[in-house]
Amino acid sequence: MQAPFEEIHQQYTPMIHHIIKTLNIHSDKELYFHEASVALWEATLTFKCHKGAFSSYAYSCMRGKVLNLLKKEIKRSSTEICTLSLPEQPIFLTNAMIEINIKNLTPKQKIWVIEYVINGKKLNEIAKENEVTVSAVKSWRKEAIKKLKKEMKY
Template sequence: METFEEVVDQYKPYIYYFIRRYGIRDLEGEFFQLGMIGLWQAWENWDEDRASFSSYAYLCVRREMLRLLDSNSRRIAQQQAFLETVKREDFVRNDDYAVENEWLHTIRKMLTEKQWIWVNEFLIGGYSAREIAEKYGVSENAVKCWGRDARKKLKKNWNITEELNHR
């Protein structure tokens, strides 16, 4: 049997044929690479009792290219379906983010560094007191104290402890 390099030299036109046949613009070489994979699989798995090598190579190269085309078309269809369900208003929510950012900035100003760590890590980040303690090299009770002090300070300045106490 021939070496794979000899097979590539002889059957590389199959790959180019399918790229042209299906109108593929293969700027990144992805389809050519898949064609080479198909050719390799044909070379590795060919059984001379079942079919000629050229027929088998043709099928293997074609199969790999069609798999990628099918995958790409499904992905494009999913993206298209998503874009059809999304409204312009879904993307124009910058004001909410600006208000939230301003609110957090105001909270940040009134808290100490450690209290802010608790707000940022526990309330916003969703980390447990134990995880925060490990991250900052302090005891879990220290983190709980930061939270207690932050809640007191926020209660004093705003009446938002209902939400904080339920966390």
């Protein structure tokens, strides 16, 4: 006859603490203790006596469950994004500043800078106004960005 789970849990509590200690878990110990306790309960339900000792089976079940939770917590914490709230400050560009920055661009690249960056038009609008394809406007953009980046380095 099997002992009640409370007795088994009390007997294996030191093993649970050992698992938590060997995995260097210092925060949320209660969470991991609970997870190991659930794993111990599941181990009592799924244990087959002809396959070996219960203690080694319980240890591997508890350790595996705690490790899985630890991996999930690490993954979750690494995917959390820290957001920094910066006040939006409008960028004021004078015509002289714009002219200095785009003086080395071709006329078509200048069209892209003025219409897209300054006036906020979409690529398809620019293409329609200039009677060209959207891919042509994208090519103007690509080359304009290259040139502007090159100028910014100096």
